[in-house]
Amino acid sequence: MAGFWNQTVALTRKNLIYHRRHLRSNLRLILFPVILFLSVGWLRRYLAKKNVFGEHYNAKMATEGTPLLLIPAAEFRAVKTNQIPQSNDLPDKSCRINGSCPAIILITGNNREFGESVAGNMFSNSSCGLNNTADCVFGKTDKTSEKKYYHLQSQCKANFTIPVRTQDGTEVTECLQGLLAWRKNYMEINDELYDGQYKNGEINEILAAYDFRDSDMKHFDVHLWYNTTPTSSEKPPNEVPVGSTLNMVWNAYLQSLLGPSVRMIFEFIGEMPRASTNVTYDFASSIGLVFFTWVILQLFPVILTSLVYEKQQKLATMMKMHGLGNAPYWLITYLYFLLIFSLYMVCFVVFGTLAGLTIFTLNSYSIQSVFYFIHINLLISAAFLLSTVFSSAKSASVFGFVLVFGSWLVGGFFFKRLIADVSFPRVWLIVLELFPALSLYCGLDELFNFSEAAFEMGAYGMRWQSLRDENSGMRGVLIIMSIEWLVFLFMSYCTLGGCFCRSPLSIFRSSQERPPSFQSPRLQVQESGVLVQVDNQDINQEILKVEHLLNEPGTSYPIISHKLQKTYPARDGNPEKQAVKGLSLAVARGECFGLLGPNGAGKTSFISMMTGLIKPSSGTAYVGGLNLKTQMSEIHSSMGVCPQENLLWDTLTGREHLNFYGRLKNLKGANLSRAVDDALRNVNLLQGGDADKRVGCYSGGMKRRLSIAISLIGDPKVVYLDEPSTGLDPASRKMLWDAVNKAKEDKAIILTTHSMEEAEHLCDRIGIFVDGTFQCLGSPDELKDRYGGTYVFTMATAPENEKEVEDLVKRLSPNAQKTYYISGTQKFEVPKRDVSLSDVFLAVKFAKERFGVEAWDIADTTLEDVFVKVATESEASAS
Known part of the structure; x- marks a missing residue:
């Protein structure tokens, strides 16, 4: 018997040959993201060249004017809202009716007392006036239709206005209150800025925000958020808000450090003369989450269909019947899909980066790698689990693609709103994230949020320290996907045969079931309430022989079946069907036993039980002294099977098939080569180069001969031949009979056939099987004498x-x-x-x-x- 390592090597070598023959298909699959992102990159450059998204402006000479802040219009200024829990310290929404809402500045830092003290110096209560405009902070609304100017103070006097020189001439500015609001950390500020601008039903704009971080009287480190989205088509340099916004906090810090009389005057801002330019545009945002979710999920139906196809074609079953264990098969299959999916995602990230998409370029590549790696493992394990449900590759393919497009629609039009809705219970959001496609969508949403914020502020996106924040959703997504991956993997392992979910009491049962003692030569076999009366003397003797062999230690009979029964449950209105009724049979070494019977007699059910395809309802059988119920994996290693259908890979040659199955039977080196040549010679496939032709080019008879050669390679102790001569010409049939007669010298063979000539030529004994039971047993001559x-x-x-x-x-x-x-x-x-x-x-x-x-x-x-x-x-x- 080949061990785990030898089985793994055999399957790996076979798969390498198989996938090398399908190299083009694999490359097309892996390079799918490359084609998409090359198209995206070309489209991005084309649109930039045509200036579809960019804002165009000229600055031929420096201009001067009073530096202005970019102030939100009165109807858009931030107010208290239920969607943002931190907004309770903001004014009520009623202030928008008379246009009295203040301009809000958010602040945070590690030292709240210091931060509030510095920020309190940004607006003056008394010094700003008609005769002292240098101490004033001026701004303009971003609603260009108004062209309204303000000066900001901590408290405003009634009808207090100040004239100011602007680029358009002297304008009158109204007083606008500036209100400071403390937040716990920068994540709260980030969320509030984003929610107020994009996610709520109405715009809730903030003037600016500052993170003082670790600043103190000896060290000043500030992080600034500012708005750069005016609706004007022309943006003069003196209206760029960053200079004025920074000047406010610099002066506030200087006054805290040196006294209230100190001020750094900021008179104007100008630009170098330059040619026309285009404003940078975040193209990744325009593509959207839905596109990325769709691209990543494309490989899921491919994996699911491939798994179900092998199940539908019974290729996995064929390998299992010839000794391939569950562990090597699923391990190699899993690693193959993991390799393909990993290469797919590498192309996804690399070419997304080359296309200049900010979701890749601004977020940490290590976080992206971990996120994508966990998710592709989750998808593969989910495909393994779902493959147990389907028996048709077409059905699996349809389901997979419906799942992809359904997730695409649900994520884009439903789940997106739930993520943005802070009132939606987080518990239910976690429940929805248990669906793999939605957890992918949620993780991509986090990456998008960080990249968009970083793009606007010219900073870095998601980093590992971002996951420590309590408001980070990525941490929860990674935890959910990791747990779900392990759970799906374990469930798949159990469902696909890796473990046995048996009753707790089963551990106390003896692994060797002993039959009850017999009473008389005329037996009554009773199984599950069905009594089968046996009158034939040969059948009586067979039952007695089986009883004797089971009670005799060290029996040499390779095949012993004892009261084996299979009952199919009632289904679709049909009553339950007893396909095999208490069958007892012993086949000696060197004997070929012919199982004859009309269609529907139960022959296939009996063979399926003996080869491990289905489990018996009751009774048991022993193959080479091993129990059919508990030691089927060991039985497979000493068994050869030629099923009714030719279960072969079209792209492998006959020699490659035999090399693979020979390795499963623990053949190596010269012994393997000799056994393969002998097997090919016995079925007349060694001549004319047929052995090295792909099986897809074989005729039906050649495929049948190869299936027979596979069943006999490796010197199995037990061989099952299910109608082996179907489709063979007379010369090939005669060659097959010679090969079987030669092989049965040290093997036990069970053969089913509808050819009486074949049965008479090959079989030492024949049993005619009707309605689930033997009607007669004996050699061909005995049966002809007895019944003819x-x-x-x-x-x-x-x-x-x-x-x-x-x-x-x-x-x-x-x-x-x-x-x-x-x-x-x-x-x-x-x-x-x-x-x-x-x-x-x-x-x-x-x-x-x-x-x-x-x-x-x-x-x-x-x-x-x-x-x-x-x-x-x-x-x-x-x-």
């Missing part, structure tokens, strides 16, 4: 002579029975004990003298006659 003690006499005459022929036969034997009649041709069964062949010849000679005999024949009973007679009588008695 008659001659078959046939005579063809003119129709008017039919009565003379019938009288002639009755004179030969009064017990003769007419079995066939049509247009003067009659067939009779004549008991051998009633007549001799010489009497028959004399009677025919006499008949020829009296009337015209066109043709006549007398033959011994064939195995086909026995089969028809036994099957017909058994079905008649059952009905």
Whole structure:
């Protein structure tokens, strides 16, 4: 038996050959993101060249004017809202009615007392006036239709205005209150800025925000948020708000440090003369979350379809029946999909970066790698689990793509709003994130939020320290996906056969089931309430032999079946079906046992139980001394199977098939090469280069011969041949019979066939199986003697002579029975004990003298006659 490592190597070598033959398909799959992002990069450059998104302006010469802040319009200034829990310290919404809402500045830092002290110096209460405009802070609304100017103070006097020189001339500014609001950390500020600008039903704009971080009287470190989105098509340099916004905090710090009289005057700002330019645009935001979710999920239906295809074609079952364990198969399959998906995501990230998309360039690549790695493992394990549900590759493919596009729609039009809605319970959001596609959407949403904020502020996006913040959603997404990945992986392992979910009491049961003692030569086999009366002496002897062998230690019989039964449950309105009813059989080494029976008799169910495809309802069997119920994996390693269908890979050659299955039988080196050549020679596939042709080019007969060679390679102790000669020409059939006769010298073979000639030529014993039970057992000659003690006499005459022929036969034997009649041709069964062949010849000679005999024949009973007679009588008695 090949160990785990040898099985893994055998499967890996086979898969490498298989996937090398499908290299183009694999490359097309992996390079799908490359094509998309090359298109995106080209589109980005094209739109930039055409200036579709950019804002164009000229600055041929420096201009001067009073530096201005960019102040939100009165109807958009931040007020208290239920969607932002931190906004309770803001004014009520009613201030928007009369336009009295203050301009809000958010502040935070590690030292609240210091931060509030410095920020309190930004606006003057008394010094700003008509005669002292240097101490004033001026601003303009970003609603260009108003062209309204303000000066900011901590408290405003009624109807207090100040004239100010602007680029348009002297304008009158109104007093506007500046209100400071403390926040716990920069994440709260980030969320409030984003929610107020994008996520709520109405705009809730902040003037500016400052993070003083670790600043103190000896060290000044400030992080600034400012608005750069005026609606004007022209943006003069003196209206760029960053200079004025920074000047406010610099002066505030200087006054805290040196006294209230100190001020750094900021008179104007100018730019160097330059040519026309385009404003930078975040193209990743325009593509959106939905696009990225769709691209990443594209590989999921491919994986699911591939798994179900191998299940539908029974290729995995074929490998398992020849000794491949569950662990090597699922390990290699998992690693292959992981490799393909990883290369897919590497192309996704690399070419997304080359396309200049900020979600890749601004966020930490290590965080992105961990996020994508966990998610692709989650998708693969989910595909493994779902593959157990489907039996058709087409159904799995349709389901997979419906799932992808359904997730695309749900994420873009439903889940997106739930993420933005702070009133939606977080618990239910976590429940929705248990769906892998939505957890992907949520994680991408976090990456987008960080990259957009970083793009606006010219800073870095998501970093590992960002995950420590309590408001970070990425941390929860990573935890949910990791747990779900492990759970899906364990469930898949159990469902696909890696572990056995048995009753707790099963550990106390003996692994060797011993049959009850028999009572008499005439047995009654009772299984699950069904009583089968056995009258045939040969069947009685077989049951007694099985009873004796099971109680005898160290038996040499490779196959022993004891009261094996299979009952299919009621389904779709049909009653339960007992396919096999208490079958007992022992097959010795060197014996070929023929299992004959009409369609639906239960032969396939019996073979399926013996090969481990289905579990018996009751009873048991032993193959090579191993229990069918508990040691099936060990049985597979010493078993060869040729199923009714040719379960082969079209892109592998015949030699490659045999090399793979030979390695599963622990053949190596020269022994493997010799065994492969012998197997190919025995089925006439070594000549003419057929061994090195791809199986897809084989004819049906060549595929059948290769399937037989696979079943015999590696010297298995037990071989099951299910209608092996189907589709073979007479010469190939004769070669097959010779190969089976040669192979059965040290093997136990069970063969099913509808060819009585094949059964008579190959089988040492035959059992005719009808309605789930044996009706007779014995060698071909014994069965013909026992069930065919008659001659078959046939005579063809003119129709008017039919009565003379019938009288002639009755004179030969009064017990003769007419079995066939049509247009003067009659067939009779004549008991051998009633007549001799010489009497028959004399009677025919006499008949020829009296009337015209066109043709006549007398033959011994064939195995086909026995089969028809036994099957017909058994079905008649059952009905």
